[in-house]
Amino acid sequence: MIELPVPTPYDFRNSIYDHGWAVLAPCSVEGEPRILRRVERLHSGEVVLLSIEGDPTGVRVSPIADHPLTPAETAEVRAKVRWMLKLDEDFTPFYRRAQAEHPALWATLRSGRGRLLRSPTLWEDVVKTICTTNVGWKQTKGMVRRLVDLLGDPYPLDPSLHAFPTPEQVAAAGEEPLRRQVTLGYRSGYVLKLAEDIASGRLDLEALRTANLPADELYKALRAIKGVGDYAAGTLLMILGAYGRLAYDTELRSFVTRRYFDGVTPSDKEIAALYAHWGEWQYLAYWFDAMSEWEGRL
DNA sequence: TTCCAGGGGTAGA
DNA sequence: TCTACCCATGGA
Numbered sequence: 379m380i381e382l383p384v385p386t387p388y389d390f391r392n393s394i395y396d397h398g399w400a401v402l403a404p405c406s407v408e409g410e411p412r413i414l415r416r417v418e419r420l421h422s423g424e425v426v427l428l429s430i431e432g433d434p435t436g437v438r439v440s441p442i443a444d445h446p447l448t449p450a451e452t453a454e455v456r457a458k459v460r461w462m463l464k465l466d467e468d469f470t471p472f473y474r475r476a477q478a479e480h481p482a483l484w485a486t487l488r489s490g491r492g493r494l495l496r497s498p499t500l501w502e503d504v505v506k507t508i509c510t511t512n513v514g515w516k517q518t519k520g521m522v523r524r525l526v527d528l529l530g531d532p533y534p535l536d537p538s539l540h541a542f543p544t545p546e547q548v549a550a551a552g553e554e555p556l557r558r559q560v561t562l563g564y565r566s567g568y569v570l571k572l573a574e575d576i577a578s579g580r581l582d583l584e585a586l587r588t589a590n591l592p593a594d595e596l597y598k599a600l601r602a603i604k605g606v607g608d609y610a611a612g613t614l615l616m617i618l619g620a621y622g623r624l625a626y627d628t629e630l631r632s633f634v635t636r637r638y639f640d641g642v643t644p645s646d647k648e649i650a651a652l653y654a655h656w657g658e659w660q661y662l663a664y665w666f667d668a669m670s671e672w673e674g675r676l
Numbered sequence: 677t678t679c680c681a682g683g684g685g686t687a688g689a
Numbered sequence: 690t691c692t693a694c695c696c697a698t699g700g701a
Binding site: 561 | 696697699
């Protein structure tokens, strides 16, 4: 068991589900209290199952493997889960503003939400984001599931489970399996090129996670990836902890049309004006604005 | 059958 | 910078 300290306040139960990533392979959520499960391939090549539980006082990770983890593997798991759960981001300024200026939003956030789930690698998150474009959520889940099951390493204790494939594994597979079996459609070329660029060393994508670049430079770097447009870059900036830009998609448009424009479709400029005053917290302000409407219906 | 889904690339103006 | 057009797939 690996114990991870958490910030205060912290809402594990809602945080793992506040982003749909929780139900994309190789992640799943089970039980009540909720447990986040994930099949993970470690640098050593070992494939383990991570069972992640938590509450406001801490997060506990149980790696289930056919051997005890080495100290290096344990350290890797610890770092990956901290990254996935965004335990090292500081939301104090955002909470302070919500509390002072927006009681309804604060009511949603105050338990310690805002840490939207991400993947251990940016590679995985770019692929998943590309798989959300121009399709419904059900199809996204199917594409990611098939990609994982077809190309990812199997989990030795249950070979029906697989880790997310590495760029090398996707590059080696080539375009045909992506197109025919994973049914990525026209996205096949985008995913293959990204895999090849990373595998060949032409692109150090993971460097963007720790480069500490200004958001506009991160945006440019993300847009340079084929298949990543304005929506995807906005989503990936959120993934990287930069919330100063909205990701314009049908979901955002339909929410604000319903909530603020009485059913009349607004322009992007009008949408931008809604959240602009949140500055570097715009994305989260929108996200939990939409989330609070959804919860209000329960 | 047609439309469109948590869009994006490209050509042409 | 803006606009038309195309891109695979599958559900409604």
